[in-house]
Amino acid sequence: MQDFLSFWANLPWWGWILIFLTIVAVMDIFFNRKHTIIHNFPVVGHLRYFLESFGPELRQYIVANNREELPFNRRERGWIYASAKNMNNYEGFGTDQDIYSTHYIFINNAMLPFKLPQGHPNIKNSGFVPSAKVMGAWNKRKRPYRPASVINVSAMSYGSLSAKAIESLNEGCKLSGAYHNTGEGGFSPYHARGADVVFQIGTGYFGVRDDKGNFSMDRLVRLVTENPQIRAIELKLSQGAKPGKGGVLPASKISREISEIRGVPMGKDVVSPPYHSTFDDIESMVEFVESIANATGLPTGIKSAVGQPKDWEILAQIMHEKGYGPDFIAIDGGEGGTGAAPPSFADHVSLPWIYAFTDVYKIFQKFKLTDRIVFVASGKLGFPANAAMAFALGADIINVGREAMLSIGCIQAQSCHTNTCPSGVATQNKWLQAGIDVKDKAMRTNFYFVKFRKELLQISHACGYEHPCQFNTDDVDINLSDKNLAKTLAITFSYHKDEVNFDSVRQFLDCPHLGGNLNLKNLRITEDAIN
Structure with a gap:
């Protein structure tokens, strides 16, 4: 016994x-029933799964080149990060893009750029670009809204x-003059930090539902009355990532506070239906939009991905005949990705933005009807050149989702649906959230928006506008096939x-009430900091 212990x-x-x-090898060969690789190659087979576990990070930071990774490559993310941190976002030695690739866009500059006249507001604030159209102007809503x-x-x-x-995001929007769309999850205390808000109503009617889960107009009117920063209502029909499929909020992400805000129970997944219970066809949908606008006095619009054009023909025909309808229409491209979805939906259902919007x-x-509607565009348009292309096609406003997430620290880990987001952006885990400094991230959001608008405006001036x-x-030119150039x-x-x-x-400068919570003084301070 002593020799045994001594050994x-x-x-x-x-x-x-x-x-x-040896113990691991025995377990792999005789007790493993799940992994063939581990059984056939005991011990070393574990290395395969270990490497696979951080394969995306390995490719993201080491293997993939600057223009290769999706959905946002390293160069795109770098531009957002540098802009958000108020750093140099230029690139040297010319472009490394394949400028002959299909769908590459070229913006046609003028021989002589636009020259700002003396006293123009962009002389003092080169990042000030308000919307050219007013939401609710045509339908004469009680509280029309021009986004600043x-x-x-x-x-x-x-x-x-x-x-x-x-x-x-909300505090950053306040600093930059942008509005903040709530999404379909209801209006939370974190949306009440000073920015203008667009309140979205989804199929689950979260935040404005009665005890049975049905839409409640009384609760919506009360919400709008108690929160004057809500400047418009958006009825979500579908989104680009998963049109025709309802949203899912995993039970692991539902805190007591979220349960109360949404009006849903804790402990089980919250599944939104793919359809609205308040209307059955396009005509009744238009009437529902009109009833919301009349009850709240706010501009009311719709958000949708695009597939079958006949539906849009019906909507346009109804609006033409009735003389009213949505004040704005948000077209979401199939490349959108702020909602987790099955690959079959994310990859194949609904048209990409450029096809959807032009149709x-x-x-x-x-x-x-184009003068009656404010067209809102979303779907990987969070870069100045892409935005210029969208405006050329008829967009009036650009909404950014993932790009805004990147500005506050998202690293594109693509774990939004697992509650394990390492940056704390898309998780309810308190420990992971603890690393977010709200004041710092709000300023980064602000810088991203101001620098974005500044560069978009510079492109506009380069084209003589x-x-x-x-x-x-x-x-704008776009590359087609090799034959068509x-x-x-x-x-x-x-x-x-x-x-x-x-x-x-120009009239907007004399009517600041149309712009909501815009603070030009803050914008000038921000611009001075950038310059």
């Missing part, structure tokens, strides 16, 4: 390792994102954008 006491370190590996920024935060719910992430715009142009709404479909957007999509009344923007 183990004097066993060298490599002996312990050898014994451990053409770039704003897209719909992302509290629950999907963390409390600190929502708070950071819809042409329909409303045919019915002479004062405001991006003046872009038209002849101002590059053609203008007008030729490619067979229409010319209708002219936008830019003169109304």
Whole structure:
């Protein structure tokens, strides 16, 4: 017995390792029933699964080149990070893009750029770019709204994102003059940090539902009355990541606070239905939109991904005949990704933004309705050149989702649906959220928006325009196939954008109540900091 104990006491370190590996090998061969690789290659087979566990991070930071990774490559993320940190976001030695690739866009600059006249507001604040159109102007809503920024935060719910992430985005929007879309998860205290808010109503009616889960107009009116920073209502029909499929908030993400805000029980997944219970067809949907606008006095619009054009023909026909309808329409591209979805939906259901938007715009142009509607565009448009292309096609406002997440520290870990987001942006885990400094991230959001608008405005000036709404479909070329080479957007999509009344923007400076919580003083301070 003493010799046995002495043997183990004097066993060298490599002996312990050898014994451990032998035990692992025996377990792998005789007791493993799940993994063929581990059974056939005991011990070393574990290395395969270990490497697979951090394969995405390995490719993201080491293997993939600057322009290769999706959904946002390293160069795109780098531009957002540098802009948000108020650092140098330029690149040297020319472009490394394949400028001959299909769908590559070229913006046609003028021989002589636009020259700002003396006293122009962009001389003091080169990041000030308000919307050219007013939401609710045509339908004469009681509280029309002109967004003070053409770039704003897209719909992302509290629950999907963390409390600190929502708070950071809202305070950043306040600083930059952008609005903040709540997403379908209801209006939380973190949306009440001073920014203008677009309140989204989804199929679950979270935040405005009665005890049975049905929509309650009384609760909506009370919410709008108690929170004057809510400037518009958006009815979500579908989103680009998963059109025709309801949202899912895992039970692991539902805190007591989220349960109370949404009006849902704790301990089980919250599943939104793919359809609305308040209407059954497009005509009754229009009437529902009108009833919300009349009850709240706010501009009311819809958000949708695009598939079958006949539905949009019906909507345009109804609006043409009745003389009313949505004040704004948000077109979400199939490349959207702020909602987790099955790959079959994320990859194949609904059209990409450029196809979706041009199909819809042409329909409303045919019915002479483009001047009545504020067109909101979303779907990987969070970069100045992409935004210029969107304005050339007819967009009036750009909403950004994932790009805004990147500005507050998202590292594209793609674990939003697992509640394990390492950056604390898309998780309800208190420990992971603890690393978010709200004041710092709010300033980063602010810098991202201001630098975005500044660069978009510089592109507009380079093309001879004062405001991006003046872009038209002849101002941008897009690469087609090798045979067709590059053609203008007008030729490619067979229409010319209708002219936008830019003169109304100048009146905005004399009517600040249309712009909500815009603080020009804060914007000037921000711009001085950037310059």
